Structures are given as structure tokens and as C-alpha cells.
Amino acid sequence: MHPVLKTVLQRLGLGLLTLFVVSVVIFASLEMLPGGFAEAILGQGATPETVAAFNHQVGLDRPATVRYLEWIWNILHGDFGYSYAGLGGNIKRSVSELIAPRLYNTFFLAIMTAVVAVPLSLFLGIMAALYRNSWYDRIVNTITLTTIATPEFFIAYLLMFFFAIKHRWFYSLSTVSENTPLLEHMYRAALPALTLTLVIVAHMMRMTRASLINLLASPYMEMAQLKGVPRREAIVKHALPNAWAPIATVIAFNLAYLVVGVVVVEVVYVYPGIGQLMVDSVSSRDMPVVQACALIFAATYILLNLSADIVSIVTNPRLLHPK
Amino acid sequence: MKSDTQHDTQRVKGADLLQIRGLKIEGNSDGVWHPIVKGVDLTLKRGEVLGLIGESGAGKSTIGLAAMGFARPGCRIVDGTIMFDGIDLRTASEAEKRKLWGARIAYVAQSAAAAFNPAHKLIDQTIETAVRDGIRTKDQAVADSIDLYRRLQLPNPDHIGDRYPHQVSGGQLQRAMTAMAMSCRPDLIIFDEPTTALDVTTQVEVLAAMRNIVEQFHTAAIYITHDLAVVAQMADRIMVLRHGLEVEEAPTREMLKEPKKDYTKTLWAVRSLAKDESISDDVTLSIRNVDASYSGVVKVLDNVTVSLPRGRTVAVVGESGSGKSTLARAITGLLPPSKGEILFNGKALPKALKDRDKDTLRRIQMIYQSADTSLNPKQTIRDIIGRPLEFYHGVHGAARDRRVAELLDSIELNENYIDRLPTELSGGQKQRISIARALAAQPDIIICDEVTSALDQIVQEEILTLLMKLQKDTNVSYLFITHDIATVRAISDEIVVMHRGKVVQQGPKSQVLNPPHPAYTELLLSSVPQMDPDWLTNLLAARAEAKAKV
Numbered sequence: 001m002h003p004v005l006k007t008v009l010q011r012l013g014l015g016l017l018t019l020f021v022v023s024v025v026i027f028a029s030l031e032m033l034p035g036g037f038a039e040a041i042l043g044q045g046a047t048p049e050t051v052a053a054f055n056h057q058v059g060l061d062r063p064a065t066v067r068y069l070e071w072i073w074n075i076l077h078g079d080f081g082y083s084y085a086g087l088g089g090n091i092k093r094s095v096s097e098l099i100a101p102r103l104y105n106t107f108f109l110a111i112m113t114a115v116v117a118v119p120l121s122l123f124l125g126i127m128a129a130l131y132r133n134s135w136y137d138r139i140v141n142t143i144t145l146t147t148i149a150t151p152e153f154f155i156a157y158l159l160m161f162f163f164a165i166k167h168r169w170f171y172s173l174s175t176v177s178e179n180t181p182l183l184e185h186m187y188r189a190a191l192p193a194l195t196l197t198l199v200i201v202a203h204m205m206r207m208t209r210a211s212l213i214n215l216l217a218s219p220y221m222e223m224a225q226l227k228g229v230p231r232r233e234a235i236v237k238h239a240l241p242n243a244w245a246p247i248a249t250v251i252a253f254n255l256a257y258l259v260v261g262v263v264v265v266e267v268v269y270v271y272p273g274i275g276q277l278m279v280d281s282v283s284s285r286d287m288p289v290v291q292a293c294a295l296i297f298a299a300t301y302i303l304l305n306l307s308a309d310i311v312s313i314v315t316n317p318r319l320l321h322p323k
Numbered sequence: 324m325k326s327d328t329q330h331d332t333q334r335v336k337g338a339d340l341l342q343i344r345g346l347k348i349e350g351n352s353d354g355v356w357h358p359i360v361k362g363v364d365l366t367l368k369r370g371e372v373l374g375l376i377g378e379s380g381a382g383k384s385t386i387g388l389a390a391m392g393f394a395r396p397g398c399r400i401v402d403g404t405i406m407f408d409g410i411d412l413r414t415a416s417e418a419e420k421r422k423l424w425g426a427r428i429a430y431v432a433q434s435a436a437a438a439f440n441p442a443h444k445l446i447d448q449t450i451e452t453a454v455r456d457g458i459r460t461k462d463q464a465v466a467d468s469i470d471l472y473r474r475l476q477l478p479n480p481d482h483i484g485d486r487y488p489h490q491v492s493g494g495q496l497q498r499a500m501t502a503m504a505m506s507c508r509p510d511l512i513i514f515d516e517p518t519t520a521l522d523v524t525t526q527v528e529v530l531a532a533m534r535n536i537v538e539q540f541h542t543a544a545i546y547i548t549h550d551l552a553v554v555a556q557m558a559d560r561i562m563v564l565r566h567g568l569e570v571e572e573a574p575t576r577e578m579l580k581e582p583k584k585d586y587t588k589t590l591w592a593v594r595s596l597a598k599d600e601s602i603s604d605d606v607t608l609s610i611r612n613v614d615a616s617y618s619g620v621v622k623v624l625d626n627v628t629v630s631l632p633r634g635r636t637v638a639v640v641g642e643s644g645s646g647k648s649t650l651a652r653a654i655t656g657l658l659p660p661s662k663g664e665i666l667f668n669g670k671a672l673p674k675a676l677k678d679r680d681k682d683t684l685r686r687i688q689m690i691y692q693s694a695d696t697s698l699n700p701k702q703t704i705r706d707i708i709g710r711p712l713e714f715y716h717g718v719h720g721a722a723r724d725r726r727v728a729e730l731l732d733s734i735e736l737n738e739n740y741i742d743r744l745p746t747e748l749s750g751g752q753k754q755r756i757s758i759a760r761a762l763a764a765q766p767d768i769i770i771c772d773e774v775t776s777a778l779d780q781i782v783q784e785e786i787l788t789l790l791m792k793l794q795k796d797t798n799v800s801y802l803f804i805t806h807d808i809a810t811v812r813a814i815s816d817e818i819v820v821m822h823r824g825k826v827v828q829q830g831p832k833s834q835v836l837n838p839p840h841p842a843y844t845e846l847l848l849s850s851v852p853q854m855d856p857d858w859l860t861n862l863l864a865a866r867a868e869a870k871a872k873v
Contacts (some may be wrong), residue, residue, distance in 0.1 A: 217396075219437040226391060227425035227452045227503075241442035317441055317487040 003315055011309055022298040023075075023291075028066050030287055037084045037285040058084060071291065083281075095292045098127040099274065101295065103180050106273040109189050110194070110258035116247075117197040118204065118251055125208025130235055132213060139243040144202030156195045156268040163191060174269040192243055192269045196262060200254040207250040211243035214233065245312035252308035260297040340510055340543050341367040341390060345402035348385050348394065350672035359385050361567040370541040371509065374575070376548060376590075379750075382567040386545045387513045391428050392420045397669060406415030408510065429504035431533075433516040435496035439488035446484025449503040451765060457505050471502040474539065494525035496531050505536055512537065512544045521766065521852040522642035522806065530556055530852075531863055549779065551612040552852030555579055556859040563587050569655050575822040589781060591854070596784050596813040598791060600832040603816075607767055607800050613663035615646075615653045623649045624660070625824040631768065634798040638815035638832075640805055640847070644822040647804045651770045654802070655689055664842075668767070685715040688761035692773035694753035699746040702757055704731070705741045711763040727790030730759040733788060733796070736822070751782035755789065762793065770802045775810055787813050808851040811837065820844050 038054040039046065055061045074081055080095035124144070128137045147155065164172035174188045212235060215221060223232040263275030274293060281289035313319045341786065348360035351719075356819030360382040367373050375383040392412030394400050398571060405412040407428065412420060424430075432438035439448060449471075449607040450464035465484070472480035475498040488496060497517055504512050517533065518526040534557055537544050546557045555560055559761060561578045563570040563586070571584045581753060582588050609630040615624040616869075623646050631637050637645045652658040654665060665672040667686070673679050691697040698707055708727045712718045718726055728738040734755040747755055761769050771790070775783040791814060794801065803814055811818055811832075820827040828835055828842045840848065849862060 142460060219432055219434060220440040222440040223430070223432060224440070225424070226393060226430040228421045228423070228456065229425075229451065230421060238440050238442075243441070290748070315442070318489050321487050323490050 003322055005263055007313055008310055011306050015306055018302055019298055023072060023295060026291055026294040027284040029063050032291060040285040074318050076240045082294045084286045088144050095288050098289060102272060102274040102277045106259060109192055109273060112189055113193045113196040113258055114255055117200050121201045121204035122208055125205040126235060130232060131214035144205055147198040148202035150192060152195060152199050153264050153268050155198055158264055160193055174271040192265050193272050195265050196258060203256055204250050208247050212239050215239040216244055244315040246310035248308040252304040256301045256304045259300045336550055338369050339366055340369045340408055342406040344404045346389055347401045348389060349399055349401050364570055367383045367543050367544050372544045372546055372558045374546045374561040375564060376554050376561060378549060379565035381546045381564040382562050384515050387515050387545050390513060390545055391424060426456050426507045427509050428511045429509040431500050431504050431512060431517050433512045434520050435500045439496060441488055444485055444487055445499050449506055453506045468502060468506060471505055474536055475502055494521055494529050497529050501533050508540055510543060512542055514544055514546045516548055518694050524642060524846055527850045530859060537856045544647060546581040552854050555854055555856045579854055600601040600816045603635050604830050605633045606630045607633040608666055609666040611664050613653055615649055615658050615660045615661040621825050624653060627826050628790035629666060629819050629829060631800050633803055636801040636803055636814050637815040637817045637819060638803045638805060638811040639819045639821060640811050641821035642806060645821040647821050648772055651772050651804055654770060655687060685764045689770045690757045690761050690766050690774045692759045692776050696758060698753060700746055703744055705744050707756060708759050709761050712761060715764050730763055750778055751785060754786055766799060768800045772804045
């Protein structure tokens with residue numbers, strides 16, 4: 001087997017193991033939360049008897065290990081269980097049904113942001129490395145550092161103020177539903193995407209710049225210059241291929257953030273993403289939903305980090321083409 | 324595209340190609356500009372090879388790069404003219420120079436392993452300039468590169484270009500870089516210490532390949548090196564540089580026969596340092612049938628048996644990868660042997676470092692190749708030399724300082740150095756401090772791992788002389804690891820020749836250095852460049868003849 005394939009499979013196996021450990025941690029830590037769904041839904045006036053009856057109905061009176069094993073067994077069969085929220089009444093809502101549209105919205109926003117932010121930060125980073133210590137470099141650094149240092153809700157409100165209120169170019173609220181057409185969805189998600197772009201560009205751009213500058217002093221860059229390769233070409237052709245590993249790691253980290261860390265932006269723009277769903281579910285102690293969200297977040301992190309690892313292996317000829 | 328024949332007819336041997344007049348270059352350290360090259364004149368004719376020789380700091384690499392109109396970051400050309408074939412490289416724009424670089428002036432760097440981009444195949448890097456400048460189409464350039472690889476005697480020339488730099492050996496990379504420099508058939512090639520990082524046996528092949536191809540294409544070259552014997556093989560003329568100034572310049576044979584300046588004569592003299600061997604049966608360290616391995620799979624030491632007599636010097640010589648440094652690690656306990664035993668003063672030495680008592684540790688000391696990395700830059704000389712005195716001998720305070728002063732005296736440094744930091748000292752002085760630190764423990768054995776390899780020849784001689792004097796005074800034994808035969812000749816009583824983890828030969832110096840030799844010793848000794856300009860030619864002829872006989 002090719003060593004790269006072997007490494008990838010190894011990492012994938014390790015990722016599954018991590019996911020399993022994470023599932024235990026998620027379940028255990030939610031068990032430790034004070035109060036339960038019954039208390040939350042029945043209110044403070046609930047008698048112990050009604051709480052017990054409710055717990056029995058939902059199955060919460062069984063031992064935690066049994067419930068964990070049942071949960072994980074069902075997940076392995078693609079069943080995330082039912083939300084507690086519908087249990088009292090007649091409508092049973094499955095977690096997947098609840099999460100699916102929210103997850104779609106989150107990924108929609110994440111991909112839209114990534115498509116803009118990743119090429120933009122690479123471009124800005126390469127240019128900053130090319131013209132380092134110039135005015136361009138300083139200005140880009142200052143602006144990106146400012147946007148990363150500003151709280152994201154503040155950026156969100158500023159953008160909303162300028163682009164939705166002063167100039168009515170965009171909506172101030174990004175409400176979308178399953179029936180929103182694609183272009184309309186993109187239009188409505190534009191401001192949140194712009195906000196997130198401003199938040200993540202600095203990190204990726206600075207890493208691109210730093211990794212490239214790190215390589216500029218290497219003998220093969222001097223050699224490229226003495227072979228008559230123009231500076232711009234030298235950076236793109238000779239430095240960049242050797243700089244992918246650290247850049248990919250930072251990109252993966254930021255893409256993961258786009259999926260798991262955007263709840264603030266979602267709330268400000270009232271964008272129906274998975275972050276909002278999770279926060280709502282935590283406050284109502286709707287454990288099946290919280291657990292499913294947390295597991296999805298963990299899987300996102302693991303997968304993105306795995307892709308970053310693969311990029312660093314594939315861009316390293318020493319690993320890709322062993323002796 | 325220019326065809327080769329057209330290109331050749333343009334060349335008129337004897338016409339001036341490069342003229343440098345009054346070249347002055349400054350370097351920046353800590354914000355202060357100080358002169359590196361202080362007014363050098365140089366003329367190079369078409370098809371001629373000029374050797375630039377000097378110690379480190381002589382400015383030879385800086386001049387070599389300036390001949391391309393290039394100054395490294397932190398350097399600047401402040402005065403003089405650099406005329407290349409009617410173009411003034413000092414006033415030429417970056418774009419004009421870029422058109423010349425790679426196409427008409429090419430550069431071959433010291434470390435091919437570092438100067439090749441690890442991310443691209445050799446062939447893509449070889450043809451890069453020719454294709455980008457439109458000198459050849461891609462297919463033509465590939466075909467031409469394969470031809471060059473063949474001329475440079477690279478193995479498997481049709482396919483070696485598809486390999487990545489890490490997949491080929493150092494000697495092959497250096498030849499591939501020569502092919503890369505040659506691919507546009509430049510008028511001038513700058514060779515910047517191209518064989519310094521190679522083993523002697525590899526160096527012979529690379530030198531022969533480079534000399535051939537430069538002759539075949541009638542390319543002018545500047546060959547920069549610190550090794551006189553090497554430059555004698557390559558250059559038509561030699562220029563000796565010191566402290567950024569020319570010492571003297573003459574045709575190679577003339578220069579070798581009768582150097583005029585005293586400085587040049589001292590460069591010549593170093594190689595003649597030699598001591599008489601003295602044999603002893605009083606063995607202090609005996610290594611018996613030792614195997615060692617890093618991974619557990621490949622044996623880096625394979626059944627090694629070596630003995631070190633008291634008060635004598637045993638030189639361990641071999642190429643990189645021969646296991647000579649691993650032998651040092653096995654003796655010091657850093658890499659416990661997987662088989663065999665080491666007897667020290669008749670008793671078995673515990674294999675692992677952590678099992679050895681303080682007195683055993685004290686008796687075996689080590690000096691490393693790079694004093695820069697083996698001395699703590701934040702500690703004063705007092706702390707560096709004082710530490711083993713405190714640790715092994717329990718000497719503190721004023722008594723320790725007195726002892727440090729004595730040790731400084733024994734390594735011929737003034738006691739005022741006691742409060743200095745290593746960074747304030749020269750390379751040779753730093754290595755002296757390393758020696759004093761080892762001596763402070765009053766060891767029975769000092770293992771010297773390539774201790775003179777990073778130093779200039781004159782400094783090397785001083786360090787070797789010092790080591791010999793100290794041996795006479797303290798009766799310490801040296802296990803002297805080196806790849807340099809001249810050093811071996813200078814210092815050893817006995818020689819151990821190692822190759823691929825095995826001991827090829829051990830014996831008194833006179834026996835090992837004189838025929839008959841085992842095959843590998845013969846190869847190693849015959850590969851050491853001699854001060855005779857015909858050495859390489861004769862060696863190649865002799866080897867070809869020997870091959871024909873077989």
C-alpha cells in the first residue's frame with residue numbers, strides 16, 4: 001500500500017476513535033448538567049411525581065450507561081433519536097428532521113464565506129510576502145488585525161448599519177426558509193458571510209505571509225532568483241508549494257470555526273443556522289438535539305483537520321515520493 | 324532558439340568576458356556597514372576558468388555573486404565597475420540582470436541539497452530558465468537535459484530527471500545542478516564551493532564531470548573554494564584573496580610552483596603538518612565486536628572492533644554514513660550497543676549513559692565539530708569551563724577561577740577571556756574553549772568528532788598542534804573522528820578506516836597510509852586531491868586503466 005494511503009487510513013481510524021471518545025465526553029458532561037428536561041418543560045411548580053412520570057415516559061429513569069449505549073447504537077444506524085420537544089404532545093419530531101435544514105443553512109453560509117475568504121486571504125498573504133514591509137503590507141496587516149480584534153457582533157452591527165440601514169442594499173435580517181431560492185439565499189446570507197470573512201481573513205492571510213517569508217531566505221529561493229525567475233513567479237512557483245502545510249492547518253481551523261463557532265453572527269442576523277438551534281436546545285435541556293449537534297461539530301473538526309493533514313502529506317514530496 | 328553551433332562560433336577565445344575594477348562591497352551587521360571586499364580587480368576571458376581561493380571571510384563568495392551583479396541581502400556593492408560582455412552589471416536594471424541570470428551567467432551553489440527546490444522534479448528545475456526565456460521548447464529542453472545528464476555521467480540519465488531532489492545522492496545532485504547551470508549554455512558559470520559538502524570519493528567524480536563539461540562547451544567559469552588542491556585541478560589561473568583584498572594572482576602551475584607572497588606560502592604549508600607515529604600496547608579503551616543501530620533494523624555499526632592505546636591518537640576515518648560518529652555515540656553511552664562489549668581500563672563499561680558513575684563519565688570527554696552549537700551562548704567562559712570543575716572535582720569559587728585561568732593558559736588564551744561570552748570569540752578560539760572544557764574533567768580519553776572540519780586551514784593547524792601539545796602534557800588518548808586525510812596524517816598514531824558501519828582496516832599510520840591497501844582504503848586515499856594540477860587527469864587515467872584490465 002502506498003504510504004500516503006496508509007497514513008490517511010491511520011488518521012481516519014484515529015479520527016473515528018476520537019469521535020467515540022468525544023461522544024462519551026458529550027454524553028457524560030450533559031448528564032452532569034443540573035436540572036433536566038422535565039423540570040425545564042414542566043416549570044417550577046412541577047411535583048416530584050409529575051417529573052418522575054415524565055422521565056419514565058421519555059425513558060430518562062433508566063441508567064445512563066444503558067441510555068448511552070442505546071444512543072450510540074442508534075446513531076451507528078443513522079438514527080439520531082427524537083427531540084424531547086414534541087414528546088408531550090402528539091407530534092414526534094426526529095432530531096435529523098430538526099437539524100437537517102439548519103445544518104444545510106450553516107454549511108451554505110460556511111461554504112459561501114470560505115469561497116470568498118480563502119482565496120482572498122491567500123492572495124493578500126502572497127502579495128504581503130511579495131511586497132513585505134511596504135505600505136501595502138502595513139495597511140493590509142493593520143486592517144486585518146483590526147477586523148480580527150473587533151468583536152464579531154460589532155462588525156455585524158456596523159455592516160448592518162452601513163449596508164442595510166444607511167444604504168438599503170441588503171436586508172438587515174437574513175431569514176431564510178427551505179423554500180428560499182438559491183440566489184435569494186445567497187443574497188440574504190451576504191452580510192453574515194461578509195462579517196465572517198472579515199473575522200477569519202486575518203489569521204489565514206498572516207499565516208500565508210509568514211510561511212512564505214520564512215522560505216524566502218532559503219537557498220533555493222536565492223537559486224531561483226539567480227536563475228532569472230521574477231520575484232512574483234518565484235514566490236508562487238517556488239515558495240508556495242513548500243508552504244502549504246502550515247497554511248492548510250490554519251485554513252482548516254478557520255473553516256471549522258465557520259461551522260461550529262458562528263452562533264453570535266447567526267443571532268445578530270437571525271440566520272437559522274445550527275448554532276442557534278444548539279443554544280436553544282441547551283437552554284431547554286433538549287438533550288438528543290444538543291448531543292447530535294455536538295457530535296456533528298466534533299466530526300467537522302476531525303474531518304477538516306484530517307484534510308489539512310492530507311494536504312501537508314500530499315504537498316511534501318518526501319512523504320509522497322519516498323526514496 | 325540559438326543553435327549550439329551558432330553559439331559556439333560567437334565565442335572567441337581570449338576576448339575579455341568579465342572585467343571587474345575596484346570592486347568594493349559592504350556588509351551589514353547590527354546596523355553598521357563594514358567593508359567585506361575592499362577594491363578587487365578581476366579579468367576573465369572567454370573559456371577561461373579562474374580559481375578564487377581564500378579562507379572564510381576572504382570575500383570570495385561575495386565576489387563570485389557580485390560577478391553576476393548580485394549582492395545577498397545585508398550586503399551592498401558600493402564602488403567599482405562590473406562589465407560583463409559590454410554590459411555594466413552595476414547600473415543594469417533588475418529586469419536586465421534577470422535576463423542574463425540563468426541564461427548567460429549561471430550559478431552553482433555549495434549545497435545542492437539546499438539549492439534545489441524540494442517540491443519540484445529535477446528535470447523541471449533543470450529546464451526552467453531555458454523554457455521560460457524561450458531559448459528552447461519544453462521538449463527540446465528535456466532532450467537537451469538528458470544529454471547533459473549523460474555527459475555528466477549521471478546514472479540512468481533518461482529518467483533521473485523525474486526524481487525529486489531528496490531521492491538522489493548529494494554527488495548526483497551537485498552534477499544535476501551543473502546540468503541546470505549548463506542548460507542555457509551560459510558564457511559564465513560561478514561555481515561556489517560546489518564540492519565542499521561532498522565526500523572525497525564522490526568529489527573526484529563530480530570534479531571530473533564539471534571539468535569535462537566546462538571544457539566541452541568552452542564555458543568561462545569562476546571556481547570558488549578554500550581547497551587549494553581542488554582549485555589546482557579546475558582552474559587555469561588562481562587568485563588568492565584575504566580579508567577582501569587580492570594577495571596575488573598567477574597561472575595555476577606557476578602559482579603552485581612558486582607562490583610569491585608569505586600568506587600564500589602559509590596556505591601551502593598547512594598540508595605538510597605531520598607527526599611521527601608512536602605505537603603502544605597499553606590499551607585504555609577496547610571496543611569488541613560492537614553492533615549498534617538506531618531503528619533496530621539497519622546496523623549502523625557492524626561488528627566493530629577498535630582499540631585505543633593510552634596517550635596515543637587513533638584516527639577514525641571514513642565518509643559520511645560510515646558509522647564513525649555513531650561509534651562515538653556508542654562509546655559515550657548515548658547509543659547503547661546492541662551487541663558486543665566495550666572495555667575501559669580493563670573493566671566492562673556499562674552500555675547506557677545512565678548506568679555509568681560520575682568517575683567513569685569524567686574519564687571520557689567529547690569535543691564536537693561545531694563549537695557554535697556545543698557552547699551555551701548565554702554562559703561566560705568562566706561558567707563553561709568552570710562547570711566540569713565543580714561537577715567532577717568539587718572545586719568552587721576562587722580555586723575554580725584559578726583553575727579556569729590555568730586551563731585558559733594551557734589552551735594559549737589570555738586569562739582575560741574568563742568573562743567573555745562565546746559569541747565574542749573567533750571560530751578557532753571557541754574550539755579552544757571546547758578543548759579546555761573537556762580537559763577540565765581531567766579525562767583519560769577525549770573523543771574529537773570532526774573538531775577541525777569547520778575551521779580554516781591555518782586555524783586547523785593551530786588546533787591540531789595544540790591538541791598534540793596537550794597530549795604530551797597530560798597523556799590523554801584521542802579518538803579522532805574525521806573525514807580529512809590531511810588531518811589524519813597530521814595527528815594520528817594509528818588509523819581506523821570505516822566504511823558502511825564496518826572497520827575496513829586498523830593499524831599504525833605508516834602501515835595504513837602505505838600500500839598495499841585494502842580496496843576501499845585505496846579508493847579513499849587516492850581520492851584525496853593532491854597539489855599537482857595533473858592529479859585528477861592522472862587519477863582518472865589510472866582508474867580507467869585498472870578498469871580496462873578487469
